[in-house]
Amino acid sequence: xxxxxxxxxxxxxxxxxxxxxxxxxxxxxxxxxxxxxxxxxxxxxxxxxxxxxxxxxxxxxxxxxxxxxxxxxxxxxxxxxxxxxxxxxxxxxxxxxxxxxxxxxxxxxxxxxxxxxxxxxxxxxxxxxxxxxxxxxxxxxxxxxxxxxxxxxxxxxxxxxxxxxxxxxxxxxxxxxxxxxxxxxxxxxxxxxxxxxxxxxxxxxxxxxxxxxxxxxxxxxxxxxxxxxxxxxxxxxxxxxxxxxxxxxxxxxxxxxxxxxxxxxxxxxxxxxxxxxxxxxxxxxxxxxxxxxxxxxxxxxxxxxxxxxxxxxxxxxxxxxxxxxxxxxxxxxxxxxxxxxxxxxxxxxxxxxxxxxxxxxxxxxxxxxxxxxxxxxxxxxxxxxxxxxxxxxxxxxxxxxxxxxxxxxxxxxxxxxxxxxxxxxxxxxxxxxxxxxxxxxxxxxxxxxxxxxxxxxxxxxxxxxxxxxxxxxxxxxxxxxxxxxxxxxx
Amino acid sequence: xxxxxxxxxxxxxxxxxxxxxxxxxxxxxxxxxxxxxxxxxxxxxxxxxxxxxxxxxxxxxxxxxxxxxxxxxxxxxxxxxxxxxxxxxxxxxxxxxxxxxxxxxxxxxxxxxxxxxxxxxxxxxxxxxxxxxxxxxxxxxxxxxxxxxxxxxxxxxxxxxxxxxxxxxxxxxxxxxxxxxxxxxxxxxxxxxxxxxxxxxxxxxxxxxxxxxxxxxxxxxxxxxxxxxxxxxxxxxxxxxxxxxxxxxxxxxxxxxxxxxxxxxxxxxxxxxxxxxxxxxxxxxxxxxxxxxxxxxxxxxxxxxxxxxxxxxxxxxxxxxxxxxxxxxxxxxxxxxxxxxxxxxxxxxxxxxxxxxxxxxxxxxxxxxxxxxxxxxxxxxxxxxxxxxxxxxxxxxxxxxxxxxxxxxxxxxxxxx
Numbered sequence: 001x002x003x004x005x006x007x008x009x010x011x012x013x014x015x016x017x018x019x020x021x022x023x024x025x026x027x028x029x030x031x032x033x034x035x036x037x038x039x040x041x042x043x044x045x046x047x048x049x050x051x052x053x054x055x056x057x058x059x060x061x062x063x064x065x066x067x068x069x070x071x072x073x074x075x076x077x078x079x080x081x082x083x084x085x086x087x088x089x090x091x092x093x094x095x096x097x098x099x100x101x102x103x104x105x106x107x108x109x110x111x112x113x114x115x116x117x118x119x120x121x122x123x124x125x126x127x128x129x130x131x132x133x134x135x136x137x138x139x140x141x142x143x144x145x146x147x148x149x150x151x152x153x154x155x156x157x158x159x160x161x162x163x164x165x166x167x168x169x170x171x172x173x174x175x176x177x178x179x180x181x182x183x184x185x186x187x188x189x190x191x192x193x194x195x196x197x198x199x200x201x202x203x204x205x206x207x208x209x210x211x212x213x214x215x216x217x218x219x220x221x222x223x224x225x226x227x228x229x230x231x232x233x234x235x236x237x238x239x240x241x242x243x244x245x246x247x248x249x250x251x252x253x254x255x256x257x258x259x260x261x262x263x264x265x266x267x268x269x270x271x272x273x274x275x276x277x278x279x280x281x282x283x284x285x286x287x288x289x290x291x292x293x294x295x296x297x298x299x300x301x302x303x304x305x306x307x308x309x310x311x312x313x314x315x316x317x318x319x320x321x322x323x324x325x326x327x328x329x330x331x332x333x334x335x336x337x338x339x340x341x342x343x344x345x346x347x348x349x350x351x352x353x354x355x356x357x358x359x360x361x362x363x364x365x366x367x368x369x370x371x372x373x374x375x376x377x378x379x380x381x382x383x384x385x386x387x388x389x390x391x392x393x394x395x396x397x398x399x400x401x402x403x404x405x406x407x408x409x410x411x412x413x414x415x416x417x418x419x420x421x422x423x424x425x426x427x428x429x430x431x432x433x434x435x436x437x438x439x440x441x442x443x444x445x446x447x448x449x450x451x452x453x454x455x456x457x458x459x460x461x462x463x464x465x466x467x468x469x470x471x472x473x474x475x476x477x478x479x480x481x482x483x484x485x486x487x488x489x490x
Numbered sequence: 491x492x493x494x495x496x497x498x499x500x501x502x503x504x505x506x507x508x509x510x511x512x513x514x515x516x517x518x519x520x521x522x523x524x525x526x527x528x529x530x531x532x533x534x535x536x537x538x539x540x541x542x543x544x545x546x547x548x549x550x551x552x553x554x555x556x557x558x559x560x561x562x563x564x565x566x567x568x569x570x571x572x573x574x575x576x577x578x579x580x581x582x583x584x585x586x587x588x589x590x591x592x593x594x595x596x597x598x599x600x601x602x603x604x605x606x607x608x609x610x611x612x613x614x615x616x617x618x619x620x621x622x623x624x625x626x627x628x629x630x631x632x633x634x635x636x637x638x639x640x641x642x643x644x645x646x647x648x649x650x651x652x653x654x655x656x657x658x659x660x661x662x663x664x665x666x667x668x669x670x671x672x673x674x675x676x677x678x679x680x681x682x683x684x685x686x687x688x689x690x691x692x693x694x695x696x697x698x699x700x701x702x703x704x705x706x707x708x709x710x711x712x713x714x715x716x717x718x719x720x721x722x723x724x725x726x727x728x729x730x731x732x733x734x735x736x737x738x739x740x741x742x743x744x745x746x747x748x749x750x751x752x753x754x755x756x757x758x759x760x761x762x763x764x765x766x767x768x769x770x771x772x773x774x775x776x777x778x779x780x781x782x783x784x785x786x787x788x789x790x791x792x793x794x795x796x797x798x799x800x801x802x803x804x805x806x807x808x809x810x811x812x813x814x815x816x817x818x819x820x821x822x823x824x825x826x827x828x829x830x831x832x833x834x835x836x837x838x839x840x841x842x843x844x845x846x847x848x849x850x851x852x853x854x855x856x857x858x859x860x861x862x863x864x865x866x867x868x869x870x871x872x873x874x875x876x877x878x879x880x881x882x883x884x885x886x887x888x889x890x891x892x893x894x895x896x897x898x899x900x901x902x903x904x905x906x907x
Contacts, residue, residue, distance in 0.1 A: 234616075238756070283623045286707065286729070310616035312624060390594060391588065398595040405592035407527065407577035411753075430585035430626075446632045451641050465643060468842030470626035472619035477626050478643040479740065485644060 006032040006172070006407055008363065009191055009200040011214055012177050013040040015048075015349050016157055016342050017206035018162035019356035025169035027360075027370045032198060033171060035080070036178035038472025039432040041159035043208040044348060046435065047232055049312020050263050051109055051246055052078050052151040052350045056114030056122065058248060063117050063451070065070040067328040067344060068181040070358065071349040072119060075149060077353035082153060085161035088264040088383040094150035095125065097141040097299070103250055108462060121148045136242050138301055138352070139251075150246050154264050155349045156380075156435045164425070165380040169373065171245055175426075176472060179207075182217040184336065185321065187251030202368055204359060205341040206237045207277050209315050210476045213328065215341050220333040225343060226321035229277035230257075232282060235303070236267040236443050242268060249299050265412075265438060268294040276321065276345045284313050309443050315344045320365060338366045353471040383421040385437075387413040408456070409449040411442020419453060423460040428453065431471040494573075498806070500839040501578050501589060501603035504533025506786025507607035508561035509799035514605070515568045523588040523601070524570040525589055529566060532558035533609060535795075537639045540660050542687070546796040554662050557795060562730030565769045568866065575592070575669045581754040585781050602813035602822035605783040605805045606755060606777070610791050612657075618746060620652075620873055622709030625716070631657040631745040635664070644668055646741030651675045651719050652706045656684035656695075656793075658745020663692035668892065674699040676706060677721055678727050681855060683877050693765060705729060706742065714742055748791045756846060758782060765834055765860070766790045772823065773846045775805035780817065783809045790836045790849065793879050795803070797849070822894060826863075831856060833876060840899075842889045848882040852903050860906060864899040867870030874903060 011016045013035030017259055021033045037043070055068045056073040062068060082089035097458060098104050111122045125133065125144045133146075167173055174195060181192040182203070184235070187300055191198045207214045212225050235242075246261040251272075260270045270293040289311060297303055301377040318326035326345050333339040340362050344351045364370055386404055397417070404417035412439045422436040430446075433439055433453050440446035454477060458465045469475040498514040502508045503526035515522045530536065540695055544593040545551055548560065565572070568616065580588035587599040607617065612630040629637070631643055635657060637643045638873045649670055651658045662672045672808070675693060675887025680703050682689045693700050701720065707729045708719040722733035748770035752760075760769045761778040768789040769777040775785050785802030812818055821841040826848070833853040840846050852874045861880060862868045866888045874880065892899070 233619075269683045282712075283708070283710075284619075284621045286621045289619045289621060303534055305619070306617065307612070308617065311619055395592065395596040398590060398592065401597075402592035405590045405595055406575060407579075407590065411526070412575070413577075413579060442609045443614075443617075445616045447612050447614055447633050450629070450633055451636050455641075464640070469712075475626040476635065476714065477645070480644040482638060482642045482644055482668060485647060487669070 004032065004196060006030045006198060007035065008202040008368065009189070009198055010202060010204045010206060012206035012208055013037075013173065013175070014043050014045040014162060014208050015041060015159045015162070015352050016344065016355060018159045018166065019352040020204050020206060020342070020359045021166035021171045023356035023360050024161040024431055025171050026373055026376050027168045028373045029368065029370065031162040031171040032200070033166070033173045034177040034179065034193060034198070035135050035173070038176055038425065038429045038469070040163050040175075041156040041435070041436065042431070042471070044315055044317075045155045045159050047230070047312060048155040048349050049232065049259060049269055050152050050155060051259070051347065052153055052262055052348055053094070054119055054147070054149045056110065056117070056119040057096060057145070057147045057150065057477065059110055059250065061110060061114065063113060063458045066330065067351065067369045070328065070330065070344070071347060072117070072356045072419055074351050075352035078350075079155070080149065081353055084128070084164055084378045084474060085158065085380045087154060087161045089151055089153050090264055091149070091151040092245050092262055094246040094248060095130065095144040095146055097131040097250075098145065099144040099250070100142070104143060111145060116402045118164070118263065121122060121311040121433050122146065131340050134243055134245060134247065136300055137247060138299060152246065152262060152264050153349065158349070159351045160436065161380050162380065165378070168218060168380060169376050172354060179214060179217070182214070184218055202338045202363055202366065203340070204363070205339065206343075211317065211341055211343040212413050215333065215339070218336050219226055219343070220336045220339060222331065222334050223319055223329050223341070225319055225329070228274045228316045228318045228321065230271060230314050230316060230341060231273050231288045231311065231372065232269055232271045232314060233289075233292055233296070233308050235270065236309050237266045239268055240266040247299050251295070253475045254300070256295065258298065258301045260296055265441070272296070279315070280311050284311060288313070288386070302377070312444060317343050318345050330355055330362075338364070359363050376413070382435070383425065384418065386418055387417045396410075409437075409439035409442065411444050411448070412438040414439040414449070416456060419456045420460060423457060428457070428461060429471050430457070430477065433457065493597055493599050494696060495521050496523045496599055496601040498603050499599055500525070500605045500607055500806070502525045502526065502607035502609055502788070503531040503572075504607065504609050504786065505557065505561070505795045505798045506609065506788065506802035507533065507564055508558075509607070509608055510785055510802040511570050511672045512561065512564050513569060513803040513806030514810040515570055517807050519810035521571065523573065523599075524565065525573050525576045527575065527577045529563050529575055530765065531572065537636045539639050540664070543795050546794070548798055555634060560758070576781060578754060578891040581758040582665075583759045583779050585798045587773070600889035601780045602816070603809040605802070605809045606782065606788050607786050607802055608717050608751045608754065608788045610750045610787040612744070613747040613749060617743060618744075618834060620706055620709060623711055625709070625711040625714050625736070627711070627715035627741045629741070629743055631655065631661045631743045634661055634743050638664060638668065646739070647671065648673060648739040649741045649743060650706070650737055650739045651743045651745060653744055653746035654679065654682040654684055654689070654700065655745035655747065656688050658743060659684050659688040659692040661743060661745070662698050663696055666696050672698050673739055674701050676701050676704045678703065678705045678723055681875060685877070707734060709742060710736070715742055718742055721792065748787065750788050750790065752788065755784070755788075763834070763838060770838045771836065773804075773837045773841065773844060774818065775801065775837070776808060776818065780810050783812075790834060792849070793877070797879070822897070824892065824896060825898050827898050829900045830893065831903040832861070832901050835901050840889070841893055842894070843886065845883070845885050846889070848884065848901075850880040850882060850901060852876055852880070856903065856905070858906065860904045861901075862904060863901050864892070864896070872897060
């Protein structure tokens with residue numbers, strides 16, 4: 001087994017681990033980031049609703065919480081970050097629908113609270129203006145609180161871009177590397193993984209739903225988190241024009257939320273229903289799907305279940321769930337020196353930029369020496385997205401590399417050139433290709449492109465098709481060759 | 491070929507596209523061009539290695555590739571131009587078309603007329619919102635068919651098939667012949683979704699269990715499918731508590747319906763039928779955009795391939811006429827109105843000036859019914875099922891009885907003999 005050494009080990013390649021890695025690459029520090037899955041951002045990051053908020057827009061807003069501060073500090077950082085990393089960012093604004101006077105007075109209080117903190121832009125919209133801004137939302141809404149700052153991103157692409165930029169600047173990243181045990185030595189940790197042991201002086205624990213588990217490996221138990229399960233549905237692109245803003249509605253039942261939002265790729269996302277559940281159980285149920293759909297129909301009454309192309313569950317880690325509100329974890333362990341644990345709960349993506357900076361500050365306080373990396377390059381260039389290009393650009397791209405003239409995914413017009421580029425930027429699985437290129441994310445959900453993508457993966461990775469997986473580990477797609485089972489005993 | 495000289499451009503080369511192109515050429519269109527996104531002509535026919543094709547069209551029992559081959563030869567003989575591995579990415583309301591491939595790069599065309607023959611796609615797990623985990627091992631039946639028959643792979647060893655559409659039943663037999671254990675075919679309705687001949691030849695003849703009025707209520711397994719929970723459903727298709735059973739399997743195939751593929755139609759601003767998803771067409775198979783015709787499964791999903799080719803021939807023939815004359819004579823239109831227990835009627839409008847064949851589907855299975863088209867036609871059925879398309883031929887002499895007085899014609903399925 002390999003023996004590695006580093007100054008800082010980041011555990012977890014979600015958006016938070018990635019943002020810390022990129023932040024640390026500003027400095028001359030040895031950093032290794034380990035991710036247990038086959039690709040980055042596959043935990044809570046990929047089930048995020050894609051919204052970047054500044055806080056002060058939902059009734060649950062509590063300015064006194066640290067989480068809120070990280071969110072509003074992050075807001076001005078997100079757009080420049082996305083520009084540097086060449087990932088899509090779109091400011092769409094949010095409308096929190098108001099259905100009665102009781103809601104109106106609650107939102108009035110919220111607005112003045114947000115303004116006192118210096119959050120800007122909130123304004124009330126009357127019914128006529130609301131109709132003009134969003135003609136398709138329910139007639140029950142008599143007004144709305146408008147927040148023009150709200151934006152949307154692609155959280156997985158942001159995470160991959162952060163990781164790529166961090167590696168460009170010297171951070172070492174390892175996938176399919178799971179932390180099994182951690183022992184404390186004098187002034188350092190010995191971290192045992194399935195790929196050998198890593199000696200490090202500092203640990204940033206950004207392990208998402210496993211953040212407590214990792215902390216407990218070194219007997220640090222400063223916080224308790226409750227896994228809360230949420231449900232997200234994706235609507236067909238044909239309905240992409242139904243709304244222009246992110247729409248929030250106050251849930252009618254406790255423990256639920258109700259959001260419908262555009263995404264940077266043209267589909268609408270709706271999210272709902274938060275309930276405590278067993279960690280690691282990502283299954284959806286008929287009931288949760290029904291509640292989700294009933295809720296979104298309160299926002300847009302004439303939606304049909306046929307408009308849903310995909311749905312899934314995700315986890316938010318809530319601290320203080322028992323008192324009905326939650327706080328994040330961004331802290332150095334009280335018991336164990338040089339161990340920083342981070343977990344935002346929600347909204348993790350929105351809070352990421354400021355969290356990255358704060359973690360670096362915490363590491364400095366714990367004794368990490370930070371000397372600027374003069375070679376740091378903040379710019380990362382995304383590979384070409386064929387269907388986003390003009391005709392002229394498409395023509396030029398095909399003439400340079402004919403594989404861009406071969407469409408592999410018909411729903412999203414993804415070309416072979418893009419799939420090959422994704423493999424060369426280290427996608428090794430069907431889902432990896434999906435999140436990097438969108439092949440398989442359209443309305444046929446991979447019906448057409450799956451065999452084609454498997455062929456390309458097999459060819460580019462030099463692996464037989466039967467070894468290609470959906471998402472790493474034991475998720476092989478094609479178990480046998482034809483004729484292989486004949487003559488075998490049942 | 492100069493792309494600027496195309497008379498009729500046909501998008502797709504399955505049983506619809508080739509039939510339309512051949513007909514257009516035979517009716518005198520000089521430059522007919524087929525644009526096909528796959529490596530060869532024939533669309534999905536190549537993966538349909540079973541027989542049952544062409545019984546009506548050729549009077550012979552052919553496999554999919556054999557059926558395709560007959561058309562391919564004719565396409566070649568008639569000098570129809572072909573662009574393979576070519577994806578049409580844009581179609582405008584004035585029939586301007588953009589396509590890409592790796593050889594020519596980007597191609598711009600402005601054909602005199604267009605035939606849409608893109609066929610249909612399968613409904614996915616996401617559209618059904620089947621609850622459970624998201625492991626590897628869930629495929630649509632058509633994707634599995636390609637994997638087995640074209641790519642040479644077997645997705646898994648123990649398979650459950652949800653939905654008794656034709657491809658699902660055919661794959662049940664195909665996989666059984668490959669040594670796979672097909673645990674069951676599960677159908678939510680009280681009758682199979684596909685043809686009776688497939689129920690008999692694919693399921694009964696191979697002792698594959700068929701569970702009617704059942705559905706999959708949960709998918710299990712983190713990495714690979716490990717099992718599914720199935721349950722009986724009530725008459726509202728809701729699972730009945732206490733009837734659940736867990737079926738161990740490594741693969742779930744879905745054969746739960748087909749949807750006409752109309753991205754390009756939408757792009758061109760063509761009006762679609764909200765219920766069946768294909769373009770609204772008249773008896774010439776002209777869409778709401780003049781000069782753009784459509785035939786086959788892109789309009790509505792047929793039961794058998796022969797009807798697909800026949801319907802596309804209508805589109806091809808009128809596309810040829812349009813390309814020669816620059817337009818077609820516009821006549822008063824009569825709109826077909828779906829009445830009691832009628833799900834769909836194609837064509838949706840007619841002129842009343844020529845013979846027409848209607849393709850009709852009922853909403854729900856019903857015994858002892860009478861199908862009526864206005865006062866012009868009626869026929870009794872012992873049983874009418876949504877899975878069996880009803881064809882009604884109305885000769886022009888019958889339609890002339892309308893005498894231009896009616897702008898609507900009601901189609902309904904009445905109870906009673």
